[in-house]
Amino acid sequence: MIHTEKLTKNFTVKKETVEAVKGVDIDVAPGELVAFLGPNGAGKSTTLRMLTTLLRPTSGTASVAGVDVTADPAGVRARIGYIGQGNGGGHSFRVIDELVMQGRFYGMNSSDALARAHELLTSLDLADLSKRTVVKLSGGQRRRMDVALGLMHSPRLLFLDEPSTGMDPQNRANLWEHIMRMRAEHGTTIVLTTHYMDEADSMSERVIIIDHGHIIADDTAGRLKANLAGDLLAVEVAAGSASGVRGLLGRAAAGGEVSENSYDGVVRFRLRLPEGARLAPALLKEMDDAGAPAQSLELKPPTLDDVFLELTGRNLREGANR
Amino acid sequence: MGTQATAAEAREKPGLGQVLHDTRFVFWREMLLPLRDPFSLIFSLIQPLVFLGLFGPLLGAAVGAPAFGGQSTLQWFLPGVVVMIALFGTSMTGSNLQYELMTGFYERILATPLSRSSLMIGRALKEWAPLVVQGLLIALVCIPFGFVFYPLHVLLGLIILGIFGIGLGALSYALALVSQNKEWIFWGVQQTLLFPLMILSGIMLPIEAGPAWMKTASLFNPLTYLVNAERELFAGGVGTDTLLGLLAASVTAAVGLVVGVKAINRNLN
Structure with missing residues (x-):
């Protein structure tokens, strides 16, 4: 589903080149649930943004859902779903309108889009809020709306960038329940970034640990812990x-x-x-x-934090700036 | 992985057809705002009437009828007001975007398969759409005061304004992207450019009354050709001025879209 070779991203900040991602090789098979884990600034979101064509790679190649991200970015976008870090709903718009238009953007006809929107609103406990404007939603409700927006066109490959950051534990659990259910029903391949090690630990089958732009570990959480931490x-x-x-x-x-x-x-x-x-x-x-x-x-x-400590000598929470 | 292609995957390759298709939905989404809350439209109808009612009489008294090439003050001034509304509206296209750049909306839209041009065209047309209603309304209101209404000519005039609006809207969109996180730049540039362009096109006062250098400067202003075209059309004529106006509008649209798509792609680096 995903294959990258030496995927690299440099940014120029105040005339200095910052190497955000340093030649990563990633392979993700259909149906996998993979978490990119790393401290803030490690390069995990940058990697995700290259895979979703929101950033152009400096060098290297990436094929996503069978399409090259550089040669045919629009083709990639048509085949994936993306739930970014921010809230995707337009503030003055009604929830139902935004969902239906999102479906239309992806080529769904209006009756399919409407049916799908209601289905998602119900399953994400937003049914009563369909005519509410986005600005009147609570933080947790907005996040669930983001998930609904990302799922409107039933993508086979879904990217989530820090999906649960800023959510309370109950909403996090809720969110995961929906993601897991969708995966069970549709066999969706899921790639997400997180800096919550417990989330990567309990939810993902496979954890790719990224630090300073490099992949420093790639395995199941269980094996990483057994092999590296004890x-x-x-x-x-x-x-x-x-x-x-x-x-x-x-x-x-x-x-x-x-x-x-x-x-x-x-x-x-x-x-x-x-x-x-x-x-x-x-x-x-x-x-x-x-x-x-x-x-x-x-x-x-052991926890994944112990794994990270073993690999880098640093605590996951300390961040990348050391 | 199933072999069944989703609706999005079955999309055609990007081309003019795709741009038009996408533009429809971008436009429609934007139109949901005024349609769900029509009060905003009522206010937008009052503004041009204020200009006509309060500025028009002063203009006639101050400049005198001979400056208008034999036309009545109203016949001369009304097309200018319509161009001005179009200018104000479509040059604001980027201002809504500024806000959406701060939330996750812009990123969400970028991650959809929508063509880049359609993002700008759809939004510019949303700013242009009320103009059709505004233009027709002020024309009707002015009939009792001696304005002669040529519906088909006015319609063609509005279409030319729409083409121009796409270009200006795209430039406004690009400006919002470039001034990301520094909103004052957007407003500074928009205001600084808008007024000289307006005055140098003869929208408010006939440029013929000004010094020679102003007349020369107005020749390099695409807006001048647009205003001349509208004046010709509103007076019931179709000729060289209309053609030049259409040309100026098309060039503005092409330049705007090229600059706009460049600005969107620049953010990907």
Whole structure:
């Protein structure tokens, strides 16, 4: 559905060239749900905007829905749906009018467009607001209207740029419910950007992590976490027996750092343990055998934030400007 | 992926047919605003009447009938007012866009398969459309005061104004894009250009009454040819002035659309 080779975008800002996207290769198969994850300014939105023909690539190629973005941008636009970061509805227009006209822009006839608009308004809980002007909608209602606008022509490939930014948790959950339902019904291929790692984690099957214009990881969230981060294990042993397990824990961490701090006669060790849930029971037994039984144990599964930290040495929330 | 093509994918290749097709929908969307809220149209009808009623008598008294080439003041002044309304209206095409550039509307429209020219033509025509009603209304109002109404000629005059309006509207659209995030530039340029162009075309006062340099300058103003064409048509004639006006309008439209499409594409870099 999407194939890019060395896709690159440079911007000129005050006579200086800024390399926003540095030669990314992306392949997305039909039906996939892919999230571009990265801090603000990492290049994920720029990549998305090149794929949707809203920006011209500086170099490299991209084929979207079988059409080259540079050779036939209008052909690409006819085959995709796009929900941008801003609100797409004209402020003084009625909700229903904007939806119907959007359908007409994509070549739908008026009865199809009207039927589709009502169907979407109902499924997005906007049915009562169809004659309201856009300016009178709440933030969450406007965002749902944006989704309706993007879905009017039932695209087979849908791009969403930061779809849930600024939404409260309930509206976010709502939005995802609609996107997931549409995907289940129509097999739509979905590509989105987000800087919410929990969203990328729970909703996408595949996560492409972008940082400083490069793709630094591309896999399922589960595999990324298992391979790159490992579970966070914290064990406490009596202070007197700590020396007996130090070597043992060091080997378990497989070269990773083991931190320790002591308080109230207890030493607390913390380390990353790949496949922690599977290996922890055996580790406990070895500690027993070494004469240092664990007094408590805490095992935390990794997050994509941990993956990002492992890959870049930075926290996802710290942004790209470091 | 299914093999069934959606309506959008089945679109023709971009061409004149596609532009006309798209323009229809862009125009129609814009027209929904005044149609849903017709009050705005009523006010737009009052403005030209004010000009005719308050400025017309002063003009006749100040300049005197001989300056108008034997026509009555009204017959001379009315076409000028119609051109002026067209000028005010279509040069504002970009001002609505300015607001929409700040929300996500413009981006949403850019991501649709609509042809770029249609975005500008549709909007310019929306600013022009009320002129048809305005023009006919003031013509009817003026009949009792000695204005002779030639409906077909006036209609042709309005069409020429529409072509000119597409060009001016596209330029206004381009100006809004160029002055993105700096609204004052849009208004500054629009106002600074509009008034000299108007005065130098003889809309308000006959240019023949001015010094020689003004007459020379007016020859380089496309608006001059437009105003002359409208005067000829409103007086019931069709001749060289009409042809020159049509030519000036067409050139303005072509230049406007080329500049406008360039401005839209420039933003993609």
